[in-house]
Amino acid sequence: MASTSSVIGLANSTILQCGRFRLTLARPLVMGILNVTPDSFSDGGHFVSYHTARAQAQKMIDEGADIIDIGGESTRPGASLVPLNKELARVLFLIEYLLDTNVPISIDTYKPQVMRAALKVGADLINDIWGLRQPGALDAVRDTYCGLCVMHMQGSPSTMQHEPKYYDVVTHVHDFLDERIRLLERAGISTDRICVDPGFGFGKTTEQNFTLLRELPRAIPSGVPTLVGLSRKSMIGAATSREMPQQRMSGSLAGMLAAIDRGAAIVRVHDVAPTVDALKVWQAVQGRSWCHVQSMNINK
Numbered sequence: 001m002a003s004t005s006s007v008i009g010l011a012n013s014t015i016l017q018c019g020r021f022r023l024t025l026a027r028p029l030v031m032g033i034l035n036v037t038p039d040s041f042s043d044g045g046h047f048v049s050y051h052t053a054r055a056q057a058q059k060m061i062d063e064g065a066d067i068i069d070i071g072g073e074s075t076r077p078g079a080s081l082v083p084l085n086k087e088l089a090r091v092l093f094l095i096e097y098l099l100d101t102n103v104p105i106s107i108d109t110y111k112p113q114v115m116r117a118a119l120k121v122g123a124d125l126i127n128d129i130w131g132l133r134q135p136g137a138l139d140a141v142r143d144t145y146c147g148l149c150v151m152h153m154q155g156s157p158s159t160m161q162h163e164p165k166y167y168d169v170v171t172h173v174h175d176f177l178d179e180r181i182r183l184l185e186r187a188g189i190s191t192d193r194i195c196v197d198p199g200f201g202f203g204k205t206t207e208q209n210f211t212l213l214r215e216l217p218r219a220i221p222s223g224v225p226t227l228v229g230l231s232r233k234s235m236i237g238a239a240t241s242r243e244m245p246q247q248r249m250s251g252s253l254a255g256m257l258a259a260i261d262r263g264a265a266i267v268r269v270h271d272v273a274p275t276v277d278a279l280k281v282w283q284a285v286q287g288r289s290w291c292h293v294q295s296m297n298i299n300k
Contacts, residue, residue: 014225014265015192016147016192016193016195016225016265017145017147017190017192017193018067018104018124018125018146018147018193019104019105019119019122019123019124019125019144019145019146019147020104020122020124020145021104021124023066023104023147025225025265025266026291027279027283027288027290027291028260028264028265028266028267028279028282029066029067029265029266029267030064030065030066030067030266030267030269030272030275030276030279031065031066031067031068031069031106031227031266031267031268031269032057032060032061032063032065032067032068032069032269032270032272033069033071033231033268033269033270034053034056034057034060034068034069034070034071034094035071035074036053036070036071036072036090036091036094037071037072037073037074037082037090050093053094054094054097057094057097057098057101058101059272060272061101061103063272063273063276064272064273064276065103065272066103066104067103067104067105067106067125067266068098068101068103068104068105068106069106069107069108069125069127069268070091070094070095070105070106070107070108071091071107071108071109072086072087072088072090072091072108072109072114073087073109075108075129075202084111084113084114087109087111087114088113088114088117091107091109091114091118092117092118092121095107095118095121095122095123096121096122099121099122104124104125104147105122105123105124105125106123106124106125106126106127106147106149107123107125107126107127108127108129109126109127109128110128110129110130110134110137111134112134112135112136112137112139112140113136113140115128115137115140115141116140119140119141119144119146123146124146124147125146125147125148125149126140126141126146126147126148126149127149127151127197127227128148128149128150128151129151129153129199129202130151130153131150131151131152131153131176131177131180132148132150132180132184133180138183138184138187141189142187142188142189145193146193147193147194147195148184148189148193148194148195149195149196149197149227150177150180150181150184150194150195150196150197151196151197151198151199151202152173152176152177152196152197152198152199152202152203153199153202153203154166154202154203154204164203164204164205164208166208169204169208169211169212170211170212170215170218170219171218173198173199173212173219174218174219174220174221177196177198177219177220177221178221180196181194181196181221181223181224191223191224194224195224195225195226195227195265195266196220196221196224196225196226196227197226197227197228197229197268198212198216198219198220198226198228200212200213200228200229200230200233200235201229201233201234201235206234206235206238206239209233209235210235210239213230213255213258213259213262216228216259216262216263216264217262217263220263225265225266226259226263226264226265226266227264227265227266227267227268228256228259228264228266228267228268229267229268229269230252230255230256230259230267231248231252231256231267231268231269231270231271232245232246232248232249232252232270233245233248233252235255236248236251236252236255237251239251249270249271249274252269252270252271253271253274253275253278256269256275256278257278257282260279260282267279
């Protein structure tokens with residue numbers, strides 16, 4: 001099993017057990033997105049080589065990323081499935097490279113085989129768009145120290161944007177996430193390992209996405225941190241009339257701050273440096289100092 005580390009922060013802050021780390025959520029944490037895929041909606045093909053992926057990971061860490069989230073299969077609407085061996089080849093070398101950076105490593109996958117291999121190499125968090133609903137996923141993570149991000153998605157990436165319907169999107173998301181948390185608890189997984197993601201853009205219309213953001217506190221079960229991923233998504237493009245994802249940074253920052261104002265503890269972003277700057281100003285407005293994450297890895 002992975003050993004634990006400590007992160008220094010406010011004594012009464014929420015703790016997220018995350019593999020080698022115990023993350024103190026004394027301030028919003030920034031998760032940097034690293035897609036080593038040719039077809040992701042925003043940065044597909046940019047970081048598929050060993051050298052470009054390593055350089056981007058280090059760049060995000062230098063800019064202040066608290067967590068790096070590695071994805072080896074695109075989950076954009078209509079994305080093609082990636083064979084297991086190809087996904088493993090894309091992500092495992094990066095996990096090994098990042099182990100010495102003293103930054104938690106997240107793996108964005110729903111495949112139990114990838115979860116097991118990533119955790120064996122040293123990944124700290126499993127970020128699963130299926131919410132550990134795939135056969136074998138729960139068994140892959142149960143007897144570890146890894147953190148778990150449980151996300152809501154209606155349908156699958158290939159079908160999720162085909163006219164998604166809800167009687168009440170906020171209540172639906174809340175009830176789904178609450179049920180998943182209760183299931184994990186019954187399986188013996190401590191809630192201090194769990195965070196939840198309402199799944200913006202995963203089986204929701206633009207209107208449903210903004211309703212969910214507006215009512216975020218009502219959508220999230222109590223007692224677990226919220227991870228929010230709005231960065232460059234189509235809902236931002238719809239609100240700003242920015243067609244290209246790379247043009248949506250300003251809108252993404254506004255959405256991110258709206259999520260923080262409604263209780264989000266972790267934000268998953270493409271643009272790390274601007275996000276850190278915006279959050280530093282936000283913290284200053286709140287009369288709070290920016291806490292630099294300090295950690296001690298007991299393996300060293």
